Amino acid sequence: MSTDDQIARARAELPEPPNPARAIPLARLGQMLMERYTRVGAGAASAEPDLDAAIAAFDESYSYLQFGSPARAKVAALLGNLLAIRHTVHLGPARDRDTGIHMLEEAVGSPVVPPLISAWARLQLGQLYLSRVIEQLRSPDFVREAIYGAGVPTTVDDTDRAIELFHSAAQARTGSSDLVRAAEAFIEMAEVLRDLFRGLNARPMSFDAGGLIRTMEKIQTLSARFQSGGRGLGMTGPMVPLRMEFFDSDGVSVIDPLDRPVAVVEDPGPQAPPPPTRPPVVAKKTDYDDTRAALHALVLTTVGDPDLDVWRAAIELLRPTTPAPSGETVDDLVAMASILADADADGVTAAIDDLLYASALLLRHRRDHADDGIDLAVGTQRLWRAAHSIPDDHAAVVPIIGALGAFVDGGKPPGQPLATVAAPFADRIDTLMANGVVQDAADLVTLHALRCLCRAAGDAATGDDRITLRQAVGAVPLDYPWLAALRTAAEA
Numbered sequence: 001m002s003t004d005d006q007i008a009r010a011r012a013e014l015p016e017p018p019n020p021a022r023a024i025p026l027a028r029l030g031q032m033l034m035e036r037y038t039r040v041g042a043g044a045a046s047a048e049p050d051l052d053a054a055i056a057a058f059d060e061s062y063s064y065l066q067f068g069s070p071a072r073a074k075v076a077a078l079l080g081n082l083l084a085i086r087h088t089v090h091l092g093p094a095r096d097r098d099t100g101i102h103m104l105e106e107a108v109g110s111p112v113v114p115p116l117i118s119a120w121a122r123l124q125l126g127q128l129y130l131s132r133v134i135e136q137l138r139s140p141d142f143v144r145e146a147i148y149g150a151g152v153p154t155t156v157d158d159t160d161r162a163i164e165l166f167h168s169a170a171q172a173r174t175g176s177s178d179l180v181r182a183a184e185a186f187i188e189m190a191e192v193l194r195d196l197f198r199g200l201n202a203r204p205m206s207f208d209a210g211g212l213i214r215t216m217e218k219i220q221t222l223s224a225r226f227q228s229g230g231r232g233l234g235m236t237g238p239m240v241p242l243r244m245e246f247f248d249s250d251g252v253s254v255i256d257p258l259d260r261p262v263a264v265v266e267d268p269g270p271q272a273p274p275p276p277t278r279p280p281v282v283a284k285k286t287d288y289d290d291t292r293a294a295l296h297a298l299v300l301t302t303v304g305d306p307d308l309d310v311w312r313a314a315i316e317l318l319r320p321t322t323p324a325p326s327g328e329t330v331d332d333l334v335a336m337a338s339i340l341a342d343a344d345a346d347g348v349t350a351a352i353d354d355l356l357y358a359s360a361l362l363l364r365h366r367r368d369h370a371d372d373g374i375d376l377a378v379g380t381q382r383l384w385r386a387a388h389s390i391p392d393d394h395a396a397v398v399p400i401i402g403a404l405g406a407f408v409d410g411g412k413p414p415g416q417p418l419a420t421v422a423a424p425f426a427d428r429i430d431t432l433m434a435n436g437v438v439q440d441a442a443d444l445v446t447l448h449a450l451r452c453l454c455r456a457a458g459d460a461a462t463g464d465d466r467i468t469l470r471q472a473v474g475a476v477p478l479d480y481p482w483l484a485a486l487r488t489a490a491e492a
Contacts, residue, residue: 073110080104126165405482
């Protein structure tokens with residue numbers, strides 16, 4: 001069976017989303033797409049759709065896996081690697097870099113990731129930290145900060161962490177000479193950058209423009225040793241085929257033995273355990289209570305009403321009439337909410353965590369108009385999780401479902417990403433109405449319209465569904481915050 005046929009079959013056999021049973025099949029699908037991307041030509045524009053599809057498969061798989069599970073660490077390694085490639089080779093957005101750092105930090109801190117893949121993950125992770133350093137070096141604010149002695153401690157931290165990762169990769173017993181040569185070159189480059197920034201911090205008010213130019217020339221000379229991506233940092237040497245076996249949660253593989261993929265990297269023999277590393281950047285992610293309290297405080301501060309229920313404040317942030325938070329605030333919201341995505345919460349706590357994550361992702365999607373839609377897609381799924389987890393008797397149940405209108409792209413026909421959760425959303429609304437949970441007349445009309453929207457966005461939608469949708473939207477109260485988006489979607 002050809003690779004194309006295998007990919008088509010893997011997609012056809014996926015359970016309907018959202019469903020945790022998709023996690024392992026999606027991981028296998030992601031590996032197939034990743035291998036086809038490599039075969040078509042890593043870095044080639046024609047291969048980029050497979051790269052994007054592989055990232056989407058791993059990203060959804062990761063969202064279903066519990067923190068600490070072996071499969072999650074493996075998915076994090078592969079997802080982080082691909083995000084690094086998309087950022088450095090295909091000039092992907094800064095979000096790819098930042099998410100890649102988060103994923104790879106989790107991967108390199110896990111003992112279940114095979115030593116060879118862990119070593120390459122360290123190499124990629126170090127490159128992402130250097131990419132962030134280079135970005136700061138190119139910033140228009142850099143020269144002013146250097147001249148006036150503002151200092152750059154974050155940049156020094158990034159270079160130190162990169163050097164640590166490169167040394168760890170070079171010392172790992174992987175049998176890969178390409179990896180060692182690449183790590184050694186990057187160590188030299190990172191040390192040049194570290195010395196530059198440490199000098200600026202130690203000697204404020206003595207900015208040396210000539211020294212900066214000489215440093216950049218040396219960095220370019222070092223970069224030229226290896227094949228590089230468009231940012232001056234990228235894959236070095238041949239792309240290593242990062243393949244791992246994925247098993248179901250009970251440890252029994254559901255792949256027929258004759259169909260199981262084989263490793264393409266020879267085993268160099270007994271492997272020494274990877275050298276100890278410092279705790280990841282997100283080492284405090286298990287301190288969920290403190291993170292949750294800080295996130296709630298930031299949401300309430302952003303809205304400007306400390307007495308408001310935090311779930312009401314999160315929905316308030318999504319209203320078109322609410323001023324958009326600053327970019328820094330949005331990034332902080334996403335960072336803290338993503339940490340809580342790993343918390344083993346349930347009930348109301350889990351629902352509110354998911355609502356805050358969905359809101360933060362949508363705010364970032366609105367800010368990054370040229371993004372690839374990943375934030376909107378993941379945010380929509382997180383909103384569904386919130387709607388699914390919140391108890392029927394909680395005051396937030398109707399407002400959370402009503403917030404679905406905020407995730408409708410009024411400029412396009414209803415479809416992805418709503419289609420991935422349309423059917424369960426519609427069923428949830430039907431259940432609430434059947435059980436008499438929705439009593440307010442305006443809420444009944446609005447939720448009925450959202451139910452019709454979900455039916456029209458589903459795979460089995462008919463012309464009658466779309467006619468019903470237009471009629472239902474016509475009855476929605478004028479004060480519904482996202483009425484304009486519903487109307488546009490209904491007419492599309």
